[in-house]
Amino acid sequence: MHTVDLRGVCCPTNFVKAKLALEMVDEGTVVELLLNDGEPVKNVPRSLKGEGHKLLGLKQAEEGHYVLTIEKVGE
Amino acid sequence: MADEKKRTTIDLNNLKAGGFIKERGKDLFTVRLRVPGGRMTVPRLKKIAAVAEKYGGEFVHLSVRQSIELVNINFRDFDAVAAELGEGGQRVASCGARVRVPTACGGCEYNPNGLVDTQKSALEVDEKLFGTETGHHKFKVGFAGCPFDCPKSATNDVGFQGAVWPELNLNECIGCGLCIKSCTEGAIAADADGRPVFLPEKCTWCGDCVKVCPTEAWKAAKRGYTVRIGGKWGRHPLVGTLFATFLPEDRVVEFIAAVLAWYKENAEGLGRVRLGDIIISKGTDSLLSHLRSRFPEQVEEKTIPPQVIDTQVGDGIL
Incomplete structure (x- = not known):
């Protein structure tokens, strides 16, 4: 599983870093993004959906951050 | 010598809705432009810049209500300013006891x-x-x-x-939990299986649930x-x-x-x-x-x- 740690990264840098990471994987790859609570977990999923990727799920980790699972769609 | 005085003629129809606002100095006015919603095409902006350069002061002012205001316009130039702005499709705004530009x-x-x-x-x-x-x-x-x-x-x-009334179709829901987290109003609770439950009395109709939902389980039923x-x-x-x-x-x-x-x-x-x-x-x-x-x-x-x-x-x- 590809994991991109975006904890401690502010909006919109976290979204742009997620975009750059997704550019490096093949279509259909499932990627986990680690996001802080607050703005990041509210904004990043929606923005990635807007880019056409498939949101699969969101879980809170024991440490308090969130793990967003998404599937890359498109090249 | 009244007969030697040059008579100034101004088309008073241009002033009917207001938009020409007296400034401190003698003869000078601010001309407030009509920019509904604050959207300005680039060609119009260029035309305004040309008119401001020709008739106005060294700057323009961006008003709180999204207008561009030309400053230091001499009242003798009202007709020319209105006409030249008009060439670019730009009209003058309103002031006074009237419906203002939205x-x-x-x-x-x-x-x-x-x-x-x-x-x-x-x-x-x-x-x-x-x-x-x-x-x-x-x-x-x-x-x-x-x-x-x-x-x-x-x-x-x-x-x-703007508002949307969200409607949940649980058959489409994959239980990803994104809507629950996205709702800043606490209007979506989780049931025992972690699936969303809508609490309409808390909803402010922002549509964040609809926007984040990956499967269209949340849809805008009303807008x-x-x-x-x-x-x-x-x-x-x-x-x-x-x-x-x-x-x-x-x-x-x-x-x-x-x-x-x-x-x-x-x-x-x-x-x-x-x-x-x-x-x-x-x-x-x-x-x-x-x-x-x-x-x-x-x-x-x-x-x-x-x-x-x-x-x-x-x-x-x-």
């Missing part, structure tokens, strides 16, 4: 939060109601595309805020404007209160016209008084029932009067 947020085509087409609404209102004399005081209208409400809709005489009436700022600020919900976008002009009719009638003889103060003195029921006859499905059963903001300066008694 404000709006950027637009739902590119702003991901936008729920309704505020730019379209602003253009429509500008086209149909611009410059309408109220007989009493200024009358401002503003459009916000979502409950973030960047344009501060409730500080207008009539303020519109329109949340309407607040009676706001103003200035010396004695009021925040407008809720009069209608889910007003269809294509009935905005009709709604404002109905509010204007009530205002004209009820402020009769009271002089220069804003709508919000009239609502406070006459009570909200009169305006509610006036509007309900035309908008029975949208108008609220009850509301509260415009809310007074205590500025803490002066005693606030007029």
Whole structure:
């Protein structure tokens, strides 16, 4: 599983870093993004959906951050 | 030697809606431009720059209500300024006791939060109601595309805020939990299996659940404007209160016209008084029932009067 740690990264840098990471994987790859609570977990999923990727799920980790699972769609 | 004096001729029709505002210096005026919703095409902007350079001062001013104001315009140049702006499709705005140019947020085509087409609404209102004399005081209208409400809709005489009514189809839900986390109002709870449960009384109709939902389990069942009436700022600020919900976008002009009719009638003889103060003195029921006859499905059963903001300066008694 590809994991991109975006904890401690502010909006919109976290979204742009997620975009750059997704550019490096093949279509259909499932990627986990680690996001802080607050703005990041509210904004990043929606923005990635807007880019056409498939949101699969969101879980809170024991440490308090969130793990967003998404599937890359498109090249 | 009166016969040697050069007579200045000005087309007074250009001044009918206002928009030419006296400055400090002799002969000089600010010309407020009509920019509904604050959207300005690039060619128009270039034309304005050319006119400002030719007739105006060293700068222009961007007004709080999204207008460009040309400063230091000599009144003898009014006709030329109006004519040259007109070549670029740019018209002069209004001031005084009239319906002002509506404000709006950027637009739902590119702003991901936008729920309704505020730019379209602003253009429509500008086209149909611009410059309408109220007989009493200024009358401002503003459009916000979502409950973030960047344009501060409730500080207008009539303020519109985009809204969607979300509807959940659990058959489509994959239980990803994104909507629960996205809802800042706590209007979506989780059931024992972690699936969403909608608590409509908490919902502010922002549509965040619809926007984040990966499977379209959440859909916009209804779309329109949340309407607040009676706001103003200035010396004695009021925040407008809720009069209608889910007003269809294509009935905005009709709604404002109905509010204007009530205002004209009820402020009769009271002089220069804003709508919000009239609502406070006459009570909200009169305006509610006036509007309900035309908008029975949208108008609220009850509301509260415009809310007074205590500025803490002066005693606030007029």
